[in-house]
Amino acid sequence: MKSRTRWQSLYWKRPLDCSKDWKFEVHATDINERSIATALAGVYGECSLRNTGPYFRQKYFTAIGDKLTITPQLKAGVRFSRLNLFDDAQRGSIKAMDLIFCSNVLIYFDAASKTQVVQELSRALLSHGYFFVGAAESLYGISKEFQLVHLPSATAYVKARAAGEPQGVEHG
Numbered sequence: 001m002k003s004r005t006r007w008q009s010l011y012w013k014r015p016l017d018c019s020k021d022w023k024f025e026v027h028a029t030d031i032n033e034r035s036i037a038t039a040l041a042g043v044y045g046e047c048s049l050r051n052t053g054p055y056f057r058q059k060y061f062t063a064i065g066d067k068l069t070i071t072p073q074l075k076a077g078v079r080f081s082r083l084n085l086f087d088d089a090q091r092g093s094i095k096a097m098d099l100i101f102c103s104n105v106l107i108y109f110d111a112a113s114k115t116q117v118v119q120e121l122s123r124a125l126l127s128h129g130y131f132f133v134g135a136a137e138s139l140y141g142i143s144k145e146f147q148l149v150h151l152p153s154a155t156a157y158v159k160a161r162a163a164g165e166p167q168g169v170e171h172g
């Protein structure tokens, strides 16, 4: 998600225009093997998709009974692996990310651990990358490396540019 166009698509919740020269990689992780297995299965009930609109439901899910299953094409673009956010070696695989989604995970950690994890994830983000946490979570008092940005349907944190980096914020 390095280009302006791509960011705008996300920003406006439009379907991404997957032009041939775009390469997307999604690295999905959790410490728990069962969570990984559930994600790999990609089978969801209605409640899980309550905020997913008709376009994405139709394009990326197949109804099987009362469940919705992720299409193999979408799953093929995701690398699933077990990862403990406190394990330096495992976390080393997360680098040069445009976006990091870390929703409802920091809530388990004490303040010092939160600070440590956020600092490490910030290092894994590209300059001006976006960090998303859960709706009820905040980086207030945890990190000063990010600036809060309000998007039409979400709140995110954008990593501050390093000193001397050129300006030109692209929020869409």
Ligand SMILES: C[S@@+](CC[C@H](N)C(=O)[O-])C[C@H]1O[C@@H](n2cnc3c(N)ncnc32)[C@H](O)[C@@H]1O
Pocket: 029, 030, 031, 032, 035, 083, 084, 085, 086, 102, 103, 104, 105, 108, 134
């Ligand atoms: C409440 S769930 C949130 C799942 C999902 N992100 C969401 O928002 O629906 C919290 C997840 O954090 C994972 N977790 C807890 N401690 C972790 C750690 N040290 N490293 C990686 N994942 C961890 C748990 O296994 C669990 O799947």
